[in-house]
Amino acid sequence: MALVPYVENVIPALSKLQNSSAQFHFANHDVCLVQDWKKLGVAAVVWDAAVVMCMYLELGQVEIKGKVAIELGAGTGLVGIVAALLGAKVTITDREPALDFLSANIKANLPTDIQESAVVSELSWGEGLERYPAGGFDLVLGADIVYLEDTFVPLLQTLEHLCSDTTVVLLACKIRYERDTNFLSMLKQRFRVEEVYYEKERDIHIYKAWKLPSRRDL
Template sequence: MALVPYDDTHLWGMQKLHRLSSVYSFANHTIQIQQNWKQLGVAAVVWDAAVVLCTYLEMGDIDLQGRSVIELGAGTGLLGIVAALLGAHVTITDRQAALAFLRSNVQANLPTDIQPRAVVKELTWGQNLTSFSAGHYDFILGADIVYLEDTFADLLQTLNYLCADHTVILLSCRLRYERDQNFLMMLRGFFSVREVRYDPGNDIHIFEARRHKQKDEL
C-alpha cells in the first residue's frame, strides 16, 4: 500500500500539512517536526489527532513515568516523542516506508539522555507481530490511525495481540466517515471502550479501550 495523501478540503488544514516543519511545546520542550507531505503523504505530516492526544497526556491524568508504551502508525513521531519526554519507554512504529523520516524526527527531538528510552521499529498492522512481546505494554497509543477500512481487521488483530489485561489503549481520531464508526463497533467486540475527551475545536475524539473483563473477574 502506498503512502498516498487523501483529500482534506479544509483550507487551513491543508496549509498546515504543506508546511516543511511545525513547532510544538510539550513537556517543557520545544519540538520541531519536519514534514514532507509532497513525497511521503499522510505519514510525514502531523495530524490534529496527535496534537490533541499529546495535550491529553501532558495534562497528567495518566502517569507515563517508567511505563512501557507502544505507538502505532506514528507518522512523524510527535506523540511517541512526547510520551518519551514524559518519562515513558516507547516503541514508536509505522510501516517500513515511513521509518527513515520518523527516525530522523525522533532523533532530532529527544535529548541524548532520553534517546535510549525510544526505539523506532517497523510494525505493519497484522504482520510479524511475534517480533513484539505480547502483553508487554502498559499503553498502546494511536493518533489518526482509524481511516483505512482495508486495514481495520489487521489493526484490530494488532491491538488484540499487543494488549494485556492491564493495558490501556488510547486512540485519538476524527470520525470522518461512517466506516470509522464501524471500526469502533468492531473494537467494542473485544474491548470496553469509552470516550475520555472530545476536542470540539479540532473535532477530535479520544477513546480509551481496555480488554473486556472475564466473567469470573466481574
C-alpha cells in the same frame, strides 16, 4: 498501498500539512518536526489527532512515567516523542517506508539522555506480530490511525496481540466518515471503550480502551 491518499491543494484545510515543519511545546520542551507531504504523504505530516493526544497526555490523567508504551502509525513521531519526554519507554512504530523519516524526527527532538527511551521499529498492522511481546505493553497509543477500512481487522488484531487485560489503549480519532465508527464497533466487541476527551476546535475524540477478558479467562 499508496501513502498519499489526497490530491494536494484540493482540500484547503489540509494546506498546513504542506509546510516543511511543524512546531510545538509539550512536556517543557520545544518540538520541531520536519514534514514532507510530497514525499511520504500522510506519514510525514503532523495530524491534529496527534496534537490533541499530546495535550491529553500532558493532563496527567493516564500514568506515563516509567510505563512501557508502543505507538502505532506514528508518522512524524510527535506522540511517541512526547510520551518519552513524559517518562515512558516507548517503541515508536510505522510501516517500513516511513521509518527513516520518523527516526530522523525522533533523533532531532529527544535530548541525548532520553534518546534511549525511544526505539523506532517497523510494525505494519497484523504482520509479524510475533516480533512484539504478547500483552507486553502498559500503554498503546495511536493518533489518527482509524481511517482505512481495509486495515480495521489487522489493526484490531494488533491491539489484541499487544494488550494484556491491564494495558491501557489510547486512540485519538477524527471521525471523518460513517465507516470510521465501524472500527469503534469492532473494538467494543473485544475491548471496554470509553470516550475520555473531546477537543471541539479540532473535532478530535480520545478513546480509552481495555481488553475484555477472553472467554477462556472467565
